[in-house]
Amino acid sequence: MVLVVVVVGCGGNAGAEDQKQLVVSAAASLTDALTECSKDFGVADVKLSFAGSDELAAQIRQGVKPDVYAAANTKLPDQLADEGLLDTPVTFATNELVIAVPDDSDIGSVDDLAQPGVKLVIGSETVPVGAYTRDVLGRLPPAQEKQIMDNVRSNEPDVKGVIGKLTQGAADAGFVYRTDLVDGLNAVTLPEDLQPVVEYGAGVVKGAKQSELAQQYLDGMTDGSCADTLKSAGFGAP
Numbered sequence: 333m334v335l336v337v338v339v340v341g342c343g344g345n346a347g348a349e350d351q352k353q354l355v356v357s358a359a360a361s362l363t364d365a366l367t368e369c370s371k372d373f374g375v376a377d378v379k380l381s382f383a384g385s386d387e388l389a390a391q392i393r394q395g396v397k398p399d400v401y402a403a404a405n406t407k408l409p410d411q412l413a414d415e416g417l418l419d420t421p422v423t424f425a426t427n428e429l430v431i432a433v434p435d436d437s438d439i440g441s442v443d444d445l446a447q448p449g450v451k452l453v454i455g456s457e458t459v460p461v462g463a464y465t466r467d468v469l470g471r472l473p474p475a476q477e478k479q480i481m482d483n484v485r486s487n488e489p490d491v492k493g494v495i496g497k498l499t500q501g502a503a504d505a506g507f508v509y510r511t512d513l514v515d516g517l518n519a520v521t522l523p524e525d526l527q528p529v530v531e532y533g534a535g536v537v538k539g540a541k542q543s544e545l546a547q548q549y550l551d552g553m554t555d556g557s558c559a560d561t562l563k564s565a566g567f568g569a570p
Contacts, residue, residue: 352376357388359404369561377402384459384490399546404460406533421535424553431520433541446479453503456487465507480543511566
């Protein structure tokens with residue numbers, strides 16, 4: 333797994349030695365939106381670490397203490413809060429799970445994923461995008477679910493891994509969030525009865541060095557510049 337770390341320089345005329353640093357661990361699907369909106373967080377330099385939500389949660393359980401944790405589901409933040417590792421989390425955004433396919437693909441439905449020879453890539457079982465995918469497939473007739481799972485060629489640690497396999501030509505289709513689509517890929521929309529509820533949750537990490545700034549950043553994700561950026565990037569309101 334590759335952990336992506338982005339440091340966004342922000343804020344004012346304060347000298348580097350005076351500027352506080354805020355550490356935000358966030359789901360890979362938030363990379364573009366949070367990188368953009370963190371530029372406007374003028375009271376601190378924001379260090380962004382992106383990876384699978386499950387991997388970031390595991391790091392917190394192992395003693396890593398970012399200031400803010402943002403996941404592509406609400407389950408992981410709720411679990412961390414129950415374990416006393418996260419303040420009460422909030423739901424700050426929603427998304428839509430889709431099937432991503434190359435522009436010239438003949439795949440147009442979930443049913444097509446069961447065809448022999450289709451190379452499918454999905455998220456691993458423990459990462460939210462993989463859990464949402466298995467939720468979708470679990471609503472299909474068992475035989476169809478098995479046929480589709482038999483076509484899975486790899487289980488990726490985060491949604492960016494799924495996108496990478498598709499853009500490299502290593503897969504014919506993959507389950508991703510609509511906001512992660514890139515040039516060269518189209519979305520096959522899931523039927524309403526298969527669409528999972530994709531909600532994003534976040535909270536201030538217990539014992540964070542910058543707890544007040546972390547709460548300020550979190551507030552901006554629900555009602556502020558970051559919330560506006562998320563909306564512009566295609567995320568839905570909670």
